[in-house]
Amino acid sequence: MRLRAEYRVESNLKFLGNLDMMNLMTRALRRAAIPFALSEGFNPHVKLSMGTVLPVGVWGKKEYFDLELIQEMHPGDFIEKMNRVLPLGMEIQQCIKLDDKQDALMKIINAASYTFVLKPSDYDYSALPDRLMSQDKLLVKSRGKQKGIDKDLRPGIFKITVNYYEQSVMIGIWVNVGEPINVRYDELLDLLKDQGVKHEEVLDIFRSENFMRAGNVFYSPFEKVR
């Protein structure tokens, strides 16, 4: 049996690397005595597959993993047992059963949205989406695989929103993940800085969602399953 879970990673855990997250989750599975499946052979590992890596320094509102079990377990039961042992700052929010035909997360997640929380200032953020989206190219220095070379983010950006709140301004950016262009949050930050946003004005950054995008529609990794 397979489960897909959606969880939240708060700010106090945002500095964990990918391996740390894996360890955190498998150790929680063990503490909660979840009947997880193990791989065969030497050095058996829990059959857990995490969605796209949450970058170090960013917290996540809706992150995902798939897990294989050797026994039936009610998703509600799973949530309860896990949340009892997860550390402060991490919580399972939803869980559903997957059938065997469902593709793995890594395969289906192809988009994500990042939110930049900014200090209100004289800067006119409301003009930002149109200004950026109307460009042909949005060049930054790559921070990914080909570090330092010019990278055009424009084809990987789908949507930009700006929302004003009393204490802050939130800029949401919907981007492509994986192929053909993987847009990183730190590249987006560079882009904002190129647009005149100051470093001190950035109060917080988080990944708000992960998506399976089909054309202009952004599905959550739960939607197509249901």
Place this chain on the structure above:
Amino acid sequence: MKDKIFRDILPNVSKPARYTGSEVNIICKDWDKCRTKMAFAFPDVYEVGMSHVGSKILYGLVNEKSDHLLERVYAPWPDMEKEMRSHEIPLFTLESFKAVNEFDVVGFTLQYELAITNVLNMLDMSDIPLWSKDRNEQYPLIIAGGPVVFNPEPYADFFDVFIVGDGEEVLLEFLDCCWENRHLKRQEQLLKLALLEGVYVPSLYSVYYNENGTFNKMIPLYESVPDTIKKRVVADLDDAYFPDKPVLPYMSIVHDRAVLEVMRGCQRGCRFCHAGVVYRPVRERSIKTLKKQASEQLASTGYDEIGLTSLSTLDYSGVDSLVKDLVKEYREQGTGVSLPSLRVDAFSIELANEVQKVRKTTLTLAPEAGTQRMRDIINKNVTEEQLLAAVKAAFQSGWLSIKLYFMDGLPGETEEDLEGILELLKKIRTMGDENARKKVEIRASIASFVPKAHTPFQWHAQNTIEELEEKRRVLSRNRMKRIKMSFHDSRTSYLEGVFSRGDRRLSSSIYLAWQKGSKFDGWSEYFNFSRWMEAFRESDIKPDFYTSRLRPYDEVLPWEFIDTGVSKAYLQDENEKAATGITTGDCRWDGCTGCGICPAFAIDLDIKEEFGG
């Protein structure tokens, strides 16, 4: 402060998870409701400190079993230090994010001589004066424990108090005493603390030297202050506290697993071994206790590995059934058992095979020397036949790589002994070629012998750096296929040698070395030898005085006032036997060999199980 650290500092440093706290099983007590507040400071980086078993014990003990409070702090890596200093963030603990100088006591554990520069750096980052004499009761008491403090003298001027021996036996008493005397002046507090057994207050003594520079005597300044400091010893480990809920780190640490301390002490009597003397006698835990601890720890951490630790785990009387039972019990869940360095015999290999069923581990053996003559000198009671039988068994049962530990620079060492190491390595390789299904890899790690206080070899001269380098050239002159040799840095060994048998006069050199930028001296990327030599020169210290001299038996040694229980006559006798190549038995099997420790503490070897291996 916490917000500032998370927002402005952590995004800019490597491995920020070292500094975030909030781990699973962390204990954050209510500051205002606690009595003595102690910061437990480990003078190395988080992933090293978090692996240390003694720290886990003391953390749980104080926080679970008393009204005192203990919070953790590790040495910030240099990139973090830089950020902290530039943002004026003082050193803080991971539980409350309070500055270390707000605590009543700051306790360092000294696992390694050269960690002292990190101690000074951590005090400096806490805005605490480094010299004990510059601190009054407005500052925390700065204390230290751990194996290094069996010769505390080189560090005596920096610390207010040393705690000698098994920490869990004395720490609560110590913190109680701090609480009761919290309103007193520092000097009066120290006088009270000095009355506790195992507690050494260096400022309450004056030290005299002879004209030739050797140590003369040490005299207490007050009548109530004891002449000698007797180490503290846990008599029964089954009754001693051990944490069921150790703090579970988020990042990978050096020993990332549940640990069972199966016993403390070692009865083998290797003559170079410091731990072998200072942790004597052997005290074991029962299988019943250990199994319970295993199940509690796994339940509270979710680890998938249980490590059995001690100085010589394969000697534990219950090792055979404990390992087999643990493997059987947890195998289904994919949880494995790991053994540290193995004993050199076939039984050990058989057990390693048992463990290997679940998880692959490296096979590590420590013959220490290359010839029988030298193994007899150091009292490593292992024959070549035993060693070869062990590796043969290992290769036959599928191991393809073996790691071996050797030492060079041992007393009475000749060229033959060095050649012996090479010969032995080749024989082991041949054994592999004949018995393994593929080509085998052999890795040999060669450490330089450093004479240590309280051991039978404490009187010996240490090889000079030049001698060690020459030996290294001899050992590595020909490349040997599929045998990789690695050597400890001879300059590091030299400095360890200076401090392991040093005295109080070294403190100014330590201070200068730190001032010049020494820190993380145990890390080759930060170790800087010339800085140390400058520091010695500027403080008028001739470091060779501590390393290169053959000390006569009648010389008073600066660490003699620390009473480990071992008799000087025994150490001397062992040293004489070494010179003639006579071995001494193992007091677990061959009866008491008269080291004097058991009678000194009115205890006995504590063997818990019928040996079944």
